[in-house]
Amino acid sequence: MSEKTILVWFRKDLRIHDNEILLEAVRKSKYVVPVYCFDPRQFDTTIYQTKKTGEIRAKFLIDSIKDLQLSLQKLGGDLIVKLGKPEDVLPELVKKYQVSEVYHHREVASEETRVSADVETVLWRLKINLKHFIGHTLYHKEDLPFPIKDIPDVFTSFRKKIERDSNVRPCFETPSQIQIPPGMEPGTIPELKDLGYDFIPQSDKRGAMQFAGGETEGLKRMYYYFWDSDGIKNYKHTRNGMIGADYSSKFSPWLSLGCLSSREVYWEIKKYEKERVSNDSTYWLSFELLWRDYFRFMFKKHGNKFFQKAGFKGVAPEEAENQQELFEHWKNAKTGIPFIDANMRELNNTGFMSNRGRQNVASFLVKDLKVNWLWGAALFEEKLIDYCPASDWGNWAYVAGVGNDPKEYRHFNVLKQAHEYDPQGEYVRLWLPELNALADNQVHQPWKLSSSELKALNIELGNTYPKPIIELAK
């Protein structure tokens, strides 16, 4: 057996299933040193004055680390947890445990790749190699039918070619045992207060789901959605829902931190198709997973353009003079447009919002309010429990018309969408109980009622609920 010690640097791959770096380290070494760093930069304030990580996602992350540590312990291993920058922490551990190589999964967004580059530099000084693996996407970069620079900027062209010419690789097996150096000191998992948070987020029972971090919970959700509830069987027809756990998979928070591998999900879909049913819905879930891949590959292709106002189209959308004031209304769920406010309240209270909701609030901010879309994306970065750079900034750029949307001027009619996707106003009433008394056909446009009609229902626009900040008909 090799005498090597390999350090496995966990980042957004917080799992033991389908994890190539872990399996490879176990196979190639005598000892494995699994490490996770809570990087203080992840808890900073951004240039947009938003937090890089809000409380809800921070808690989800802490729980995911606890679960990973437990899983490694069950295999005879453990997880070293440190609060510090990886480029400071890793060289210390390399020296302490006489590590001969460090493994990690490659990221795509610039902040993450810069950290990898810095780690590579400091390790290089110690004559230690940082080995890069690819492990976040469904399709392996090397199996794509085109080099990254030639990936089409239109999703449909990408999808058709991928589906015809590429295959998803099988998953890596889970190691049966992990050997760590004798006396390895795991360190302590920080609490929220150690990361600078002064309150613990409370769960809101109206939330789509009570998300709990970690691979165990992620896998449990996957088995439930496929095998217990058969939710996947109707996914294509329910995915535009807005209330409850099962209108969509809700895999995103676990996929974002790598608690669930998208490849594992893909092969479970294939198994379900073989054993239960194969239909347009089972296909559609892998179709959506392909969107996730697509934005990651787009990030590799266009890089930091996704963080710029003009995106990769080169022309920034128009901005209103009072955009700062409009943005404050939007982010605080006080636009006076119930469908928008209900969605923003769900986001603020739970860290989650449906895909339908995300498309509407984003389009409303950019196309109706004419606010800088980067502010919206940064707020989502803070609030979303499933935030991931490529999916967030990629989708925002798409909605803002500076990314991958081939249509020149797509504009959601927010009222039409509200009536279509919340016809009885159930969703709006769930999140805006102050509008409970309104009838189904009034709840999306309270301003259409006279002040005496509203008074009879104990509603006063501008007092119990805001007046609309813009006239939508315009």
Ligand SMILES: Cc1cc2nc3c(=O)[nH]c(=O)nc-3n(C[C@H](O)[C@H](O)[C@H](O)COP(=O)(O)OP(=O)(O)OC[C@H]3O[C@@H](n4cnc5c(N)ncnc54)[C@H](O)[C@@H]3O)c2cc1C
């Ligand atoms: C403005 C905006 C911002 C978004 N920001 C994020 C984000 O930060 N993180 C994130 O994971 N998703 C983001 N999405 C995509 C999508 O809304 C969520 O992935 C989805 O709502 C999560 O719920 P689900 O897991 O039940 O999805 P399902 O409908 O069950 O889909 C299954 C999986 O497919 C992937 N997926 C689905 N739709 C998309 C999409 N449009 N783009 C990329 N991947 C997709 C996700 O991994 C998702 O978990 C954003 C969409 C918009 C419009």
